[in-house]
Amino acid sequence: MATTRILKIALDTPLDRYFDYRWTESPEMPSLPAPGQLALVPFGRRSIVGIVVAIEDSSDLPADKVKDVLAVRTQLPPLPPQWMALCGFAADYYQRPFGEVAVPALPKNLRALQSTSLDRALKKLAKTTVLHDPAPADAPVLNEAQRQAADTIADARGFAPLLLYGVTGSGKTEVYLQAAARVLQESAQQQAPAQILILVPEINLTPQLEQNVRQRFPGVAIATLHSGLAEGERMTNWLMAHLGQARIILGTRLAITASLPHLKLIIVDEEHDPSYKQQEGLRYSARDLAVWRAHQLAIPIVLGSATPSFETWQHAQSGRYRRLELRERAVKDAVLPKVKLIDMERDKPSAGLTSNLISALKLRLERGEQSLLFLNRRGYAPVIACDACGWVSSCSRCTAFMVLHKPDQRLRCHHCGLEQRIPRACPTCGNIDLQPLGRGTQRVEEGLQQIFPDARIMRIDADSTRRKGTAQAAFESVHRGEVDILIGTQMVAKGHDFRHLTLVGVLNPDTALFSQDYRASERLFAQLMQVSGRAGRAARKEGGNPSEVLIQTRYPQHPLYAAVMGHDYERFADVLLQERQQAGLPPFIYQALLRAEARELQIAIEFLQQAATCMEHPGIIMNDPIPMTMTRIANVERAQLLVESHSRPALQAFLKSWMAELRVMKTRVKWSLEVDPVEI
The missing domain is CATH 3.40.50.300 (P-loop containing nucleotide triphosphate hydrolases)
Incomplete structure (x- = not known):
């Protein structure tokens, strides 16, 4: 008589439970599956791949409700218990079903209905000579x-x-x-x-x-x-x-x-x-x-x-x-760049660049050295506007502006992807003199080409590197010394070792100083320190000038810039940590953010109000529901509810019970929970 067992299988569904399936010994499935193996099973009108998490002798469901396993991927060794435990922890901590965590963590081809791709890959790997010689090549001497x-x-x-x-x-x-x-x-x-x-x-x-x-x-x-x-x-x-x-x-x-x-x-x-x-x-x-x-x-x-x-x-x-x-740079005689502030109230910028920065760029061109201009805003201009009536290029589907992309002659929303042609005249008053406001990387590139027509200028941002391989090719070109002036967003600010770069210019960093996000100053400081670190990484030439970082700002007295000038992360971090402790902000408190989306903002707010009062919450700080900063994206209204606690275990215990209540609540909104949110 054929052996039969019940397999508990995790599937990628929002249902917070495992699903029972019947495995029966057969020529196609001769061996009892082990926990961690992949199995193909029927689910509704379709078939999907899940992960076996347990094996039992019987099911609590009626026999006619238990469906049969279609296939087991026995050619693949089971996922190890440590991996299963990792997914289990992530599911518990981030308040998601195990299947929603574990199954999407696998490559798509591994979850395909047919095992053809898996069989082909395993066959290829079986023929591959595996290298396990740990002896490293010659390495530089460490300090x-x-x-x-x-x-x-x-x-x-x-x-x-x-x-x-x-x-x-x-x-x-x-x-x-x-x-x-x-x-x-x-x-x-x-x-x-x-x-x-x-x-x-x-x-x-x-x-x-x-x-x-x-x-x-x-x-x-x-x-x-x-x-x-x-x-x-x-x-x-x-x-x-x-x-x-x-x-x-x-x-x-x-x-x-x-x-x-x-x-x-x-x-x-x-x-x-x-x-x-x-x-x-x-x-x-x-x-x-x-x-x-x-x-x-x-x-x-x-x-x-x-x-x-x-x-x-x-x-x-x-x-x-x-x-x-x-505390010191690894390359001998390489020193941290000298950071200087350019007061934009005294040195008025032209084409977004002050005279001091233009002079510094010219000097590097004469020396044959590279420069980097950092502006964390892609596109040509953040918005176009009409001086006659005040119209601005707002997105019709989002609470955001449509960004001008001049090379494409398009207005583009960076949130929902909506694109439009640049209007010939103001849609409100008919004025044909529409002007770009502010500067993105495309506009800075255009201005530089006019100031330095013979310079080799390259822009690296999400627009210029859309096609696969273009970013790598662009960076390789910079490393080979084929670029004089590099313009870029945060893509160029970290991790890259530009050996010929001696000048960094930072454009328009001030907006982060007054953000409502309490993490904005921390991120700006890190960003400035990281982009500054691209300069002066090679050994300083004898008699040569030190590398420079020039930051254009209207607030040169701000303490954040003083910390950047002194490369003083420690003092900056300690001061801000004291402020956060006094204000009751992370890392001295633990947070979770419940977000709700609906066609009408009031519906989302009402759901959050109902969620806030659906159960008792002693020791938990339940803030009032509010619209999100970016309230509407793609015609969907968004609101949020911040939950806090001074105890991580207390917050986790509350969230577990709270999620159980919310999952059975009838609602017209789409909601999600984020534990340890980084943007509020």
């Missing part, structure tokens, strides 16, 4: 601070959270690589496989890192994981990690959910970067999950930054994290 940091990381045992706090250009990447080499070599000596995970905040930072890692470890299999990969390549790389073939895994935030059965070290570079927080779907923090994963596996984790997040800095100050410091 004393770097050597101590690398030794501390490599010698760490058990769960060891380490903050590698180093100024820009201090050689943090080299510390990572030499510590990784030690870990791989020691594991090889013990004949125990080891995997190392290195996270970076953005896709455009992976090519440079991957090149450095491959050059250093020619005998080690390396895999890269990020959303820019083709699905087939992503699945192959994921399989290399899951099968233990890849010993070094590089990636963006999604790589934290990869299956890594032999993980021995985690490195999170630029740990402060907000890109580590997912902003749709499961709103997880890859940095926080990395710390939890290191704790779960009892392994070291390195959080590297020149401007650590205040949460990480507070942990280091309190002794929860160990702080390793790199």
